[in-house]
Amino acid sequence: MYTKTIDELINDCSKLSSGMSISYSPIAPSFKFSNTGRRGIKYFSVTLPQLLSIFEDIRKNINAFENHTFYIEGEWRDLLSNYVTDNVVNALSTVQTLPLFALLNKVITICNGNVYNEKNISLDKDELDTAIEYLKNQTPNNEEYILNLLKNKNEISNNITAINKIIYGAPGTGKSYKVNEIIGSSKCIRTIFYPDMQYSDFVGCLKPTCYKDENDINHVTYEFRAGPFTRALIEAINLMGSGEHVYLVIEEINRASAPAVFGEIFQLLDRDDTGRSKYEIDVIDPDMLDYINSNIPNKIEKLIIPHNLSILATMNSSDQAVMPMDTAFKRRWHFEYLLIDYSNSTDGTIPIDISHENNSIQTINVSWKDLAQVINEELKLLKIPEDRLLGQRFVSSSELNSPELARSTLVSKVLVYLWDDVLRHGKKHYIFSTEEFNTFGDIYNAFIERKPIFNENIEEKLMSISLSK
Secondary structure (H helix, E strand, C coil), X not given: CCCCCHHXXXXXXXXXXXXXXXXXXXXXXXXXXXXXXXXXXXXXXXXXXXXXXXXXXXXXXHHHHCCCCECXXXXXXXXXXXXXXXXXXXXXXXXXXXXXXXXXXXHHHHHHCCCCCCCECCCCHHHHHHXXXXXXXXXXXXXXXXXXXXXXXXXXXXXXXXXXXXXXXXXXXXXXXXXXXXXXXXXXXXXXXXXXXXXXHHHEEEEXXXXXXXXXXXXXXXXXXXXXXXXXHHHHHHHCCCCCCEEEEEECHHHCCHHHHHHHHHHHHCECCCCCECCCEECCCHHHHHHHHCCCCCCCCEECCCCCEEEEEEECCCXXXXXXXXXXXXXXCEEEEECCCHHHCCCCEEEEEEECHHHCEEEEEEEHHHHHHHHHHHHHHCCCCHHHCCCCCCCCHHHHCCHHHHHHHHXXXXXXXXXXXXXXXXXXXXXXXXXXXXXHHHHHHHHHCCCCCECHHHHHHHHHHHHCC
């Protein structure tokens, strides 16, 4: 999202290649006025600074105007066209001369307490000065407006207190989506933990790199390669005082041994009321310290997590390859559990083959929402933990774009998850027709051949839903 102020936006727009220009006009109220409406009412607008500039132009060229107090269209059109310096108003004056004359006349009349005469305007120097002085006093301070924009932007950002948060829930409950909602348009460094991930991957380490000398000969040297934590830390330090917040996002934090990956950074996760680390630690790796100091304005000797750096992580405790977290590590995090919410489920239907009368097969279209709810109800009866159920977004809309794609998604993603993960230790017959199918290969082949694969109970529930719609 674009983060600069409105004057900077317009300035950036003006740099685009175009035959038509654009420029910033200071913040101000505007005067909306109409024509006589003889051929349909039309409305126009000039800003307070523009109106002020017209009066100043008239006052500056009073010798040209003072003998034209009575409105004659051709004369006033020429006067305004020749002497009005604002380009926008100048263009307007040539086609809407009378409405603009009436606006000037009304303002000078009210400012001086005169009696209004629509075709006769006062051009007395003192009365012009009175109107000009009034309009000047009503003109907002544009610099204050821009400064307030910056102040409000910083206040909004500064209201964000840095936090360490783990978002967890059943697969498909929208954990990554929730993270993106929190981040918004803020700066973000994103990584994903994996079983073999180490401290050096997360923080950084010396790694070999090649370079060519002046004779085009290759050489190998070593340089510090920053990991996601160090990159996020540098970004946050450089943005301190700007009001901008930085997020370090860790997907699947429990797929690695998180305490080992964090190493001594573990100590920095304790935060004070401002979001800053309560404790500082010495930087063990001098190469890391040199790298950080070469990328920030003021050198540091000890390491902290600043108040504008948050760490967000997602966690799926139902995965088979998850690593345990010890209590000391977990208590330094806020945990947010995402419930399964089918009011916000993925749209789309899946063609499912079920048994019909006389050993025939019928294909019904079942929405993803209904299918997942039916399966989850059975899994709950089996006391399956909630974090192993099917989340509302376990499948995406793109995976249900067509009947063929929806069927492929069901067998290769949903059914394999149920067979190999959720029901891997037994009780498969609560979902599948295991009298006929003993392996997932049997299920897969039957599904491809358009044979029913669910048990009678599941089929009845799906058919009941299909008939009710």
